[in-house]
Amino acid sequence: xxxxxxxxxxxxxxxxxxxxxxxxxxxxxxxxxxxxxxxxxxxxxxxxxxxxxxxxxxxxxxxxxxxxxxxxxxxxxxxxxxxxxxxxxxxxxxxxxxxxxxxxxxxxxxxxxxxxxxxxxxxxxxxxxxxxxxxxxxxxxxxxxxxxxxxxxxxxxxxxxxxxxxxxxxxxxxxxxxxxxxxxxxxxxxxxxxxxxxxxxxxxxxxxxxxxxxxxxxxxxxxxxxxxxxxxxxxxxxxxxxxxxxxxxxxxxxxxxxxxxxxxxxxxxxxxxxxxxxxxxxxxxxxxxxxxxxxxxxxxxxxxxxxxxxxxxxxxxxxxxxxxxxxxxxxxxxxxxxxxxxxxxxxxxxxxxxxxxxxxxxxxxxxxxxxxxxxxxxxxxxxxxxxxxxxxxxxxxxxxxxxxxxxxxxxxxxxxxxxxxxxxxxxxxxxxxxxxxxxxxxxxxxxxxxxxxxxxxxxxxxxxxxxxxxxxxxxxxxxxxxxxxxxxxxxxxxxxxxxx
Amino acid sequence: xxxxxxxxxxxxxxxxxxxxxxxxxxxxxxxxxxxxxxxxxxxxxxxxxxxxxxxxxxxxxxxxxxxxxxxxxxxxxxxxxxxxxxxxxxxxxxxxxxxxxxxxxxxxxxxxxxxxxxxxxxxxxxxx
Numbered sequence: 001x002x003x004x005x006x007x008x009x010x011x012x013x014x015x016x017x018x019x020x021x022x023x024x025x026x027x028x029x030x031x032x033x034x035x036x037x038x039x040x041x042x043x044x045x046x047x048x049x050x051x052x053x054x055x056x057x058x059x060x061x062x063x064x065x066x067x068x069x070x071x072x073x074x075x076x077x078x079x080x081x082x083x084x085x086x087x088x089x090x091x092x093x094x095x096x097x098x099x100x101x102x103x104x105x106x107x108x109x110x111x112x113x114x115x116x117x118x119x120x121x122x123x124x125x126x127x128x129x130x131x132x133x134x135x136x137x138x139x140x141x142x143x144x145x146x147x148x149x150x151x152x153x154x155x156x157x158x159x160x161x162x163x164x165x166x167x168x169x170x171x172x173x174x175x176x177x178x179x180x181x182x183x184x185x186x187x188x189x190x191x192x193x194x195x196x197x198x199x200x201x202x203x204x205x206x207x208x209x210x211x212x213x214x215x216x217x218x219x220x221x222x223x224x225x226x227x228x229x230x231x232x233x234x235x236x237x238x239x240x241x242x243x244x245x246x247x248x249x250x251x252x253x254x255x256x257x258x259x260x261x262x263x264x265x266x267x268x269x270x271x272x273x274x275x276x277x278x279x280x281x282x283x284x285x286x287x288x289x290x291x292x293x294x295x296x297x298x299x300x301x302x303x304x305x306x307x308x309x310x311x312x313x314x315x316x317x318x319x320x321x322x323x324x325x326x327x328x329x330x331x332x333x334x335x336x337x338x339x340x341x342x343x344x345x346x347x348x349x350x351x352x353x354x355x356x357x358x359x360x361x362x363x364x365x366x367x368x369x370x371x372x373x374x375x376x377x378x379x380x381x382x383x384x385x386x387x388x389x390x391x392x393x394x395x396x397x398x399x400x401x402x403x404x405x406x407x408x409x410x411x412x413x414x415x416x417x418x419x420x421x422x423x424x425x426x427x428x429x430x431x432x433x434x435x436x437x438x439x440x441x442x443x444x445x446x447x448x449x450x451x452x453x454x455x456x457x458x459x460x461x462x463x464x465x466x467x468x469x470x471x472x473x474x475x476x477x478x479x480x481x482x483x484x485x486x487x488x489x490x491x492x493x494x495x496x497x498x499x500x
Numbered sequence: 501x502x503x504x505x506x507x508x509x510x511x512x513x514x515x516x517x518x519x520x521x522x523x524x525x526x527x528x529x530x531x532x533x534x535x536x537x538x539x540x541x542x543x544x545x546x547x548x549x550x551x552x553x554x555x556x557x558x559x560x561x562x563x564x565x566x567x568x569x570x571x572x573x574x575x576x577x578x579x580x581x582x583x584x585x586x587x588x589x590x591x592x593x594x595x596x597x598x599x600x601x602x603x604x605x606x607x608x609x610x611x612x613x614x615x616x617x618x619x620x621x622x623x624x625x626x627x628x
Contacts, residue, residue: 328587
């Protein structure tokens with residue numbers, strides 16, 4: 001039984017005899033020498049990951065102005081930072097969007113601009129007090145003007161993450177990137193074999209106080225991250241590091257179309273090989289790490305899993321989704337992850353970085369619960385109109401016009417012979433046909449690409465669909481595509497009026 | 501070579517592509533087509549030596565023809581080589597090499613622009 005201490009390993013780092021390998025290299029070493037042999041041979045295994053970590057941000061301290069101000073509201077390059085902590089402290093979060101530039105520029109970009117030494121416009125307001133009389137501050141600063149710029153990321157380094165695809169018939173823009181219709185592609189994130197937490201799944205060396213690589217400099221693990229959910233394999237970490245020492249090589253702003261900004265964070269954890277169990281754990285491969293492929297076409301926090309999939313399969317370039325070979329895209333960079341694991345290895349070999357034991361271990365039994373909702377969310381089925389008129393696709397244009405007139409309803413779902421929804425005809429379609437003097441069958445004038453909802457969908461989702469598709473009614477269909485009702489923007493307005 | 505043929509909605513119902521092919525005998529191979537209620541767009545491969553003929557024929561019939569000779573380019577400073585672009589490209593311009601570097605084959609590019617919106621780092625540019 002091999003047993004080493006942190007002191008012994010740090011002694012070897014000091015005298016230059018330490019043996020460090022990356023988690024990728026460790027796979028073959030354990031394969032060749034076995035866990036015991038590898039534990040004797042290797043002192044430290046380095047890991048690394050570089051991907052979008054939305055839950056990131058930086059604490060800034062500006063120093064006091066003359067005359068002094070206690071800032072209540074603060075904007076950095078027009079991106080709001082939270083300043084409800086004392087007078088001149090603020091937290092800039094990665095996903096906060098700019099007031100003027102919208103989704104293209106956000107907190108993440110302010111953070112990258114700070115690292116790059118660029119000037120940042122500061123605008124702060126206050127109500128003024130006897131001790132802090134100033135009410136407005138406008139100045140321009142860069143990172144060197146700040147007393148502190150401390151990166152503090154509430155939730156980084158997800159142990160693994162769900163892969164994403166889209167079953168709907170339209171493109172979705174998500175934080176998992178562009179998801180093409182009809183399972184047109186699959187996206188995923190995570191460094192697999194190099195994933196920090198997967199290489200120490202029992203959190204024996206990863207915990208509060210562990211020294212790590214963060215953004216190109218030394219950082220620390222504060223403790224468990226928010227939503228830390230180790231029982232389901234989704235552990236997370238809260239990290240801190242000095243932004244002033246970080247490099248834009250490893251901290252990059254990103255913006256996802258239709259979603260907003262995020263921060264690509266580069267981090268790596270060295271795992272001291274204290275015994276053969278740890279050696280064995282660091283031999284984990286892409287094929288050993290299993291995650292779920294979720295359907296982001298379902299607008300719920302409880303998305304169904306289409307299949308389970310290994311990182312090995314995801315990283316092969318394509319996977320099977322319902323019998324179809326679908327191309328995969330990584331959102332995190334494996335090349336950068338590898339670069340981080342190698343740089344950390346070089347630091348340790350050069351005697352510039354010493355490994356540490358956690359002063360407190362991470363919880364291993366917490367779960368991530370859903371938000372408690374104190375009021376019941378109404379569903380589409382609760383407020384939809386069930387008494388809906390429908391029309392056959394083969395019916396004449398005149399029949400459609402007559403039905404709309406008779407029923408005083410401007411939207412008419414169109415069905416085929418099996419009563420399945422195939423389109424929708426509106427009073428507007430009728431007007432257009434009249435204007436063009438094209439009197440055809442309903443199927444010729446209907447809109448075929450119909451946005452629909454179901455009785456058990458939340459009203460908020462139906463409202464989002466109405467808004468994002470610029471339509472004023474959604475046919476409500478069941479699993480067999482039979483029309484069971486219709487919901488209009490009027491129905492939702494009435495519901496809101498009743499609520500207030 | 502690749503060309504983009506834009507067709508206005510007023511002539512979209514006319515078989516101008518078929519007419520141009522019959523007229524010129526050019527082996528026009530459609531690689532992508534998109535139509536909506538405002539216009540139609542077809543990306544096609546044609547033999548370079550027949551470009552003049554097919555262009556004249558299509559333009560005479562009311563279409564607009566543009567040569568697709570400014571494919572996607574990558575800003576290597578901004579790109580982090582994640583590979584997000586790989587799965588959205590309809591013609592396989594992007595791939596990851598054995599060392600996980602991003603490889604770009606601009607010759608395949610049909611300038612559809614899908615990868616521009618996918619790229620989280622705004623590292624891809626068209627038309628420069």
